[in-house]
Amino acid sequence: MDLLVNLYSRKLDTLRERVQTCEARIRVALPPEQHIVKDWVRTHFSEYWVSEVTAAMAHQPPGCLVATIDGQLVGFACYDATARGFFGPTGVAEDQRGKRIGLALFYHTLMAMKAQGYAYAIIGSAGPVDFYADAAGAMPIPGDKEDIYQGLLRLKPATENPS
Template structure:
């Protein structure tokens, strides 16, 4: 570590400085462009629901590195590193190593027995380390983290009117209406029913992600129902404006075309919000997204774990 480097907890009033650092330090343009949303999701919003740690690395009075971590929403014995960013001018000088070591100590003090370099739903900006952030991959390997999984995003091109992702949903919606299915935008009053549907049908933490999409500026959700019974939902913007998800269709409605309609409704919203390329995050059913929106696998992430 550089001799003039010090680590300190970050107070909430340093948010603007952290955002400015991330805009410089996140090498991928799509990440740098959403630095404000990333910091807000991982630090401000997450801290309202769970234990979050935030460290700054300082060279004198200059903020040259930042780390945001948290305890798992599912298991408090697991800690997560949600963001690690180092000023490009200070790389390869031990800043990232010092920040990660500091986070491990703090998370251990809070009861964590292991640390994941992986997203901590419902507040996450990436599933893991994008393979194009090669220095971060090298740091994880050097510190004894083991790769335990791989995840990927798919990209839906929203930059031109003829994109498969922007195909009209009107014919499919008319067909569904003939079957008694109503497709509409979700409103805040729908959130309790949506949350219960997500919990009971899919488990996990999608209900919390929906709370970050319904009724929030720069986010949205659409649902399908018949006679008041929910059949599916699709949401966007919970973690970042350009990211789509979560999405779920009731098992009884699979194959009905509801999923494709809900997906493209959300993508149209994102296009209207100025998004040129939507990220379908942490993808499971690759063929569905390829067929319904012409999406392609693009971002690949390594997920790491280390026992403390």
């Protein structure tokens, strides 16, 4: 299900307050760090998300934000990766979850989108719908179960060559 977030909603003021105590530093990823971010995403998430990080990093300014604690990468969030106006992918290291890092990444990414002139953000194929609804008032976009990821190429498991 795709979700829509109004970047002018007062709900984002509340979200800003909720993330002020997050211990992670959130900032835009720098181009020379791209290989570090991609390796980290590959290790913790998926090759598909590495492709989206690559697309987001190609923008100027980069559409990828990182969360760090003591100089160590603990999370990331992208926008304008699969499509313009899309938020995601985003992820936080498993041992860092529950510390509002994902919430802070979400907030700062939405603010980066707003600063670039977006009035709305789309969360494509949103996983935790309740999380986004609670955090920013995200609303479902009516649809017929078809989305941008329909027909996405998938790797098939390798098979032995019978010859």
